[in-house]
Amino acid sequence: MATIQLTATLPSLPDGWSAEKDFKPIDHLSAPISRAIEPVGPHFLAHARRKRHKRTFSEDERIQAQQTVAKAQEEDPGDISEDEDPALLAREAKDWKTQDHYAVLGLSKYRYRATEDQIKRAHRKKVLKHHPDKKAASGREEGDQFFKCIQRATDILLDPVKRRQFDSVDEEANIEPPTKKEVQKKPNNFYKLWGAVFVSEGRFSVKYPLKDVPKIGDANSSKEHVEEFYNFWYNFDSWRSFEYLDEDVPDDNENRDQKRHMERKNNNARKKRKTEDTQRLRKLVDDCLAMDERIKRFRQEGNKAKNQKKAEKEAAEQAAKEEAAKKKAEDERLQKEKEEADKAMKEEGKKAKEAAKNAAKKNKRVIRGAIKDANYFADGDADAKTIDGTLNDVDALILKLDNEEVALLSSNLNGKDKTGAKVVFQEQVKTLVDAGKVKEGELKWLA
Amino acid sequence: MSAEQGSPEPTQDQPERVAIGISFGNSNSSIAYTTAIEGKAEVIANEEGDRQIPSTLSYVNGEEFSGTQAKAQIVRNPRDTITSFRDFLGKTFEQIDPSPCHASAHPVSVNGGAGFVVQDHTEVKQPEKSTLSVSEVTTRHLRRLKQSATDYLGKNVTAAVVTVPSDFSDEQKTALSASAQKAGIEVLQFIPEPIAALLAHDAKAQIAAEGGPASEHQDKIVLVADFGGTRSDVAVVASRGGMYTTLATSHDYRLGGSSLDKVLVEYAAKEFLKKHKTAKDPRETERSLSKLTLDAESVKKALSIGGSASFSVESLIDGLDFNLTVNRTRYELLSNKIFMAFTRLVESAVQKADLDILDIDTILLSGGTSHTPKIASNLQSHFPESTIIISPSTSSSAINPSELSARGAAIQASLISEFEKEQIEESTEAVVTVTPHLHNAIGLVVAGGAAGKEEFSVLVEPETPVPVRRTAQLTVKDGGDVIIKLAEGGRSIVVSAAEKATTNGAADSDDEDDDSDDEPEENRSKVWATQKVIAEAGLRGVKKGGKIEVQVNVAADLSLTMVCREVGGKGGVRGVVQAARVELNGNAA
Numbered sequence A: 001m002a003t004i005q006l007t008a009t010l011p012s013l014p015d016g017w018s019a020e021k022d023f024k025p026i027d028h029l030s031a032p033i034s035r036a037i038e039p040v041g042p043h044f045l046a047h048a049r050r051k052r053h054k055r056t057f058s059e060d061e062r063i064q065a066q067q068t069v070a071k072a073q074e075e076d077p078g079d080i081s082e083d084e085d086p087a088l089l090a091r092e093a094k095d096w097k098t099q100d101h102y103a104v105l106g107l108s109k110y111r112y113r114a115t116e117d118q119i120k121r122a123h124r125k126k127v128l129k130h131h132p133d134k135k136a137a138s139g140r141e142e143g144d145q146f147f148k149c150i151q152r153a154t155d156i157l158l159d160p161v162k163r164r165q166f167d168s169v170d171e172e173a174n175i176e177p178p179t180k181k182e183v184q185k186k187p188n189n190f191y192k193l194w195g196a197v198f199v200s201e202g203r204f205s206v207k208y209p210l211k212d213v214p215k216i217g218d219a220n221s222s223k224e225h226v227e228e229f230y231n232f233w234y235n236f237d238s239w240r241s242f243e244y245l246d247e248d249v250p251d252d253n254e255n256r257d258q259k260r261h262m263e264r265k266n267n268n269a270r271k272k273r274k275t276e277d278t279q280r281l282r283k284l285v286d287d288c289l290a291m292d293e294r295i296k297r298f299r300q301e302g303n304k305a306k307n308q309k310k311a312e313k314e315a316a317e318q319a320a321k322e323e324a325a326k327k328k329a330e331d332e333r334l335q336k337e338k339e340e341a342d343k344a345m346k347e348e349g350k351k352a353k354e355a356a357k358n359a360a361k362k363n364k365r366v367i368r369g370a371i372k373d374a375n376y377f378a379d380g381d382a383d384a385k386t387i388d389g390t391l392n393d394v395d396a397l398i399l400k401l402d403n404e405e406v407a408l409l410s411s412n413l414n415g416k417d418k419t420g421a422k423v424v425f426q427e428q429v430k431t432l433v434d435a436g437k438v439k440e441g442e443l444k445w446l447a
Numbered sequence B: 001m002s003a004e005q006g007s008p009e010p011t012q013d014q015p016e017r018v019a020i021g022i023s024f025g026n027s028n029s030s031i032a033y034t035t036a037i038e039g040k041a042e043v044i045a046n047e048e049g050d051r052q053i054p055s056t057l058s059y060v061n062g063e064e065f066s067g068t069q070a071k072a073q074i075v076r077n078p079r080d081t082i083t084s085f086r087d088f089l090g091k092t093f094e095q096i097d098p099s100p101c102h103a104s105a106h107p108v109s110v111n112g113g114a115g116f117v118v119q120d121h122t123e124v125k126q127p128e129k130s131t132l133s134v135s136e137v138t139t140r141h142l143r144r145l146k147q148s149a150t151d152y153l154g155k156n157v158t159a160a161v162v163t164v165p166s167d168f169s170d171e172q173k174t175a176l177s178a179s180a181q182k183a184g185i186e187v188l189q190f191i192p193e194p195i196a197a198l199l200a201h202d203a204k205a206q207i208a209a210e211g212g213p214a215s216e217h218q219d220k221i222v223l224v225a226d227f228g229g230t231r232s233d234v235a236v237v238a239s240r241g242g243m244y245t246t247l248a249t250s251h252d253y254r255l256g257g258s259s260l261d262k263v264l265v266e267y268a269a270k271e272f273l274k275k276h277k278t279a280k281d282p283r284e285t286e287r288s289l290s291k292l293t294l295d296a297e298s299v300k301k302a303l304s305i306g307g308s309a310s311f312s313v314e315s316l317i318d319g320l321d322f323n324l325t326v327n328r329t330r331y332e333l334l335s336n337k338i339f340m341a342f343t344r345l346v347e348s349a350v351q352k353a354d355l356d357i358l359d360i361d362t363i364l365l366s367g368g369t370s371h372t373p374k375i376a377s378n379l380q381s382h383f384p385e386s387t388i389i390i391s392p393s394t395s396s397s398a399i400n401p402s403e404l405s406a407r408g409a410a411i412q413a414s415l416i417s418e419f420e421k422e423q424i425e426e427s428t429e430a431v432v433t434v435t436p437h438l439h440n441a442i443g444l445v446v447a448g449g450a451a452g453k454e455e456f457s458v459l460v461e462p463e464t465p466v467p468v469r470r471t472a473q474l475t476v477k478d479g480g481d482v483i484i485k486l487a488e489g490g491r492s493i494v495v496s497a498a499e500k501a502t503t504n505g506a507a508d509s510d511d512e513d514d515d516s517d518d519e520p521e522e523n524r525s526k527v528w529a530t531q532k533v534i535a536e537a538g539l540r541g542v543k544k545g546g547k548i549e550v551q552v553n554v555a556a557d558l559s560l561t562m563v564c565r566e567v568g569g570k571g572g573v574r575g576v577v578q579a580a581r582v583e584l585n586g587n588a589a
């Protein structure tokens, strides 16, 4: 052998890796298989020479070698042997349409499960026995009818398309669905009896080979498994078809119309049977589902879970409600407080205003009083004109002032004598004149 | 046999042994020899110029005809023409399937075995007809073959390596050996037809690549499909270092070239009846049927090369001639079911070997029917692209599939012709041939992919017989201290949805097959994974870019020696892993 060139990277030696002489044996090679090398070719000769080199083998070694070798040539497992029913042997080849091809080949117990290899072996077995030359030799001149039946059966079963057509109508492979009574007889009957039904129905699966078709499972199957099982069967994609039951179409060109008529009739019959079969299967699955204790259990468990959920949900809703109410009350309380505060504030403002008003009134009274006390700034008794003039001017002055200014004026006048008061009034008038609120010459009684 | 191999000198007092290769089929036989100078195997043409000599004998007015002349007699002389008898040898009458003989002499029971009743003598005597056992028929046939070879080689042929189907029983071999002995041929060895075919193929590849890189044997799994006249046989063979181990076989005793002839006969008969509405059905008359069948076979063979071929039968029935042109497409359509049966038979052998189609490296097509292009192209499309199909239509270097097994037998004959018969027998005993074969692959745990993920690199393939030695080299880019982990690995088949082509250019073609997407394409690939580490070796101070060599040696007792060194460097690491203690039940402890 030439040296193998690898394009790969070797890992670096891990830190701390150490071994005696840098080599660490870890495990043994797995047990080998004994096989026979073909004693052919130059390389075998070299092998034989090495193996035989200067030695003779013991009898034990010879026996051992023969016993342990894995056979590449498989032996006939002898699984195909059925008694031949005399009625079967008496069949006419022309009646092949009604013939049970599996029974003819001795494969009744395998049917759709028979492998191509088994069919070939079964055929051979039958041919060895029933070939007309064999019968002639043994003096049993029975004709070649059964031999022809064998050939027909093999032609059909070894042709994948024809085999499906036959398997589609192979009543013998059908398994009747169990009744409720049968199912209830024993605890596990449901799985056993319905399981067999679905194994047989599974032969029509487009999606899966027989072995992979979802199985019914058992009492301990998970909800997912059971759901998948029913889902699969409710959506079953079946290759079952019914052309095998077609009525013969005349094979001549004379009768075109007749031919077309037959073909149409056959087509309709196929369609009808297919529809019926789909309905049949649906009902089958319905029936099985109805008897399936697991479904009830899952439903109960589901209900329980649902109820619990519902209760939880209600509790949560209640809590939420309470919470909301609480929040609402709180909000209302706060609102109220706020309103009250506002009101209080307003009230207070009103009072203050009132007080200010009163104060202003009082101050105005004080101011007017001060004029009176100052004898209207007249020397001696004040005449009516003076009294009127000064009081009018005071009123006009007060109108020009806001409450604070009134209060200030009133406090300034407090305790002042006639001259002092006059000065206060004069200054006040002057301030207003300066501010342009009063014209020069106005309020002349106070100037 | 070269002197260094310790072959014995031919004994003086015995005449020189002249050994050829014989392929003895139910339909045809071939004789082959190896050229003295080049050691190349060649098939000998008989005096009629045939390299595929029909395994047929016919008696016309007591005179014996053989080969092609005999085969032609099926039409005129069916009951005195013997065909398809090879498989009857060494069997009881109960065990034989007479079906292939329906058009010629029918087998009868002779002393518990099979035989034929024919008129094989010219003198007038009673009884008129003789009863010939199948052994006698075989002797007569082999005598003819021996004569043809002797005439061609100019030396009296005395011995042969004979090919037989892989399921030929010891009784059958014993019977064949005895018949050959009577014909003056010493059978040196029986070898299985598929192995003979493979030997011939490998020997040619070897000569073609002499000195080149392919001159060393490559380990591969080869499926040899032998599609003959009335039966088909498939063998899955592990080819390891030039040694062959059959892993599984599959047989079909009614699938072969004659199934295809029948398809053409059916078609031709229907066409004939369309043209001649009032004529009798040629399939109902034995003679017409035989004429049609012989012509169908020629048409079929011509369609292996040409695009069309014609039936031309004089006076098929009721004095009516029959002419019909058939084109290849029509033929392939008609035969589609049969072609698919060939593919299924091949597939069944892969399954029996517990392998996946991805494990099959090569399919070698052998037998006459393997000339059919459609059979090869069907296999090519059924198997992955990595599988190489060796047939005339798929590989220009393919040996004529009708000659493969005879050539292989001739090569084997040249290898062993100088051995004593006894020595050959001793070498082919189970005690020599039965050998432990590795169940798992042995390889290295390396960092392979872009992500530096751990990978398993195969050094020794599974199904390799021990002792075995394999050497591998790899470069250590960065140098330094490295760890070499030797492990057992197993392969699994990974199925992934086919990636949408992301490369530019492929995008254009995407729109076209948009609607064909209902069945998602699957990508199946073979992936190796480490199963258990057997040993670790540390190699220190490797040069930057240095090359490392790892050698693995598995001894006959399953102990393993590993040697690692830097190429051109000093020292290295060497270690031994002991074999597991074997328990009585054969399982390793």
Ligand SMILES: Nc1ncnc2c1ncn2[C@@H]1O[C@H](COP(=O)(O)OP(=O)(O)O)[C@@H](O)[C@H]1O
Pocket (backbone or CB within 6 Å): B024, B025, B026, B027, B028, B029, B052, B227, B228, B229, B230, B231, B256, B257, B258, B297, B300, B301, B302, B304, B366, B367, B368, B369, B370, B371, B372, B402
């Ligand atoms: N070129 C060809 N194309 C197609 N079929 C062929 C060709 N040559 C031979 N055959 C067919 O191969 C079959 C014989 O194959 P062979 O290997 O010689 O038979 P067997 O091994 O059974 O003796 C016959 O059916 C024959 O018609």
